[in-house]
Amino acid sequence: MSLQGKVAVVTGGGRGIGEAIAHVLAARGAAVAVWDLDAAGAEKTAAAVREAGGTAIAVPGDAAEASAVAAAATRTRAELGPVGILVNNAGTTAYQPFADISEDAWDRMIGINLKGPFLVTKELVPDMLAAGWGRIVNISSSSAQTGAPAMAHYVASKGGVIGLTRALAVEYIDKGITVNHVPPGFIDTPLVRQGPVDVDAVAATMPMKRAGLPDDVAYAVAYLASEEASYVTGQTVSVNGGRHLV
Ligand SMILES: NC(=O)c1ccc[n+]([C@@H]2O[C@H](COP(=O)([O-])OP(=O)(O)OC[C@H]3O[C@@H](n4cnc5c(N)ncnc54)[C@H](O)[C@@H]3O)[C@@H](O)[C@H]2O)c1
Secondary structure (H helix, E strand, O other): OOOOOOEEEEEOOOOHHHHHHHHHHHHOOOEEEEEEOOHHHHHHHHHHHHHOOOEEEEEEOOOOOHHHHHHHHHHHHHHHOOOOEEEEOOOOOOOOOHHHOOHHHHHHHHHHHHHHHHHHHHHHHHHHHHHOOEEEEEEOOOHHHHOOOOOHHHHHHHHHHHHHHHHHHHHOOOOOEEEEEEOEOOEOOHHHHHOOOOHHHHHHOOOOOOOEOHHHHHHHHHHHOOHHHOOOOOOEOOEOOOOOOO
16 A cells, blocks of 8 residues: 555644554655644654655644644645645544533634644645545544543534535545545543543453554554545544444
């Protein structure tokens, strides 16, 4: 599954799942633009990809803010060329009972997790239309498949990502662009480690008795980004260790 000659954007590539996606896509030959709010994280990932023999640039910026997205796209095109692969991975989470979710917290969550992918996709899809080839992979969440307590804003934002995936898959069905989503289950990343959950205790309750690894998600993304996945669109590739057989 070579991605040689392709340019990929990975939002939130500075750590966690996005970092693993950047590495796996680069290992398959893609030139990767690591977009992240955290400039140091983006540079760390890009430098590690280059050390491993790949091509990557760090593009610091907010993937949920229109002017920053436009600037990031301009830099990416100038340094790597038109973008063929987009992984909308940047996201955040929060744990709050529904009654405690403020309007601001709601807007922030939807802004980062759903408006972000809207803005970035809108910015980059013209490159794919011009090439007659594109791969969009959205990172959703198993919580939007099953529901989850004390995360209504997060679950709603990720449900929106699933809807966006299906809508764009249909809209671009005959344009050489596929649009799919990967809902991770419980993946051991800094995001999860920073939350209130005891990662090791939860991992022990998983069917496979372990949390997922960022690489587990990255390999699914690499497949969906490949030429070989050209007849797969609008689909869900769940990476959850059999936790939710849906
Ligand atoms: N870890 C899990 O168990 C899990 C489960 C389901 C879904 N997900 C989803 O996977 C994605 C990655 O999660 P993770 O666990 O690796 O998180 P993480 O917090 O470890 O990494 C996320 C990265 O995204 C960046 N980021 C956040 N907001 C951004 C913005 N507006 N613009 C640019 N960069 C931004 C952060 O700086 C960070 O480097 C998220 O969309 C998350 O919702 C994670």
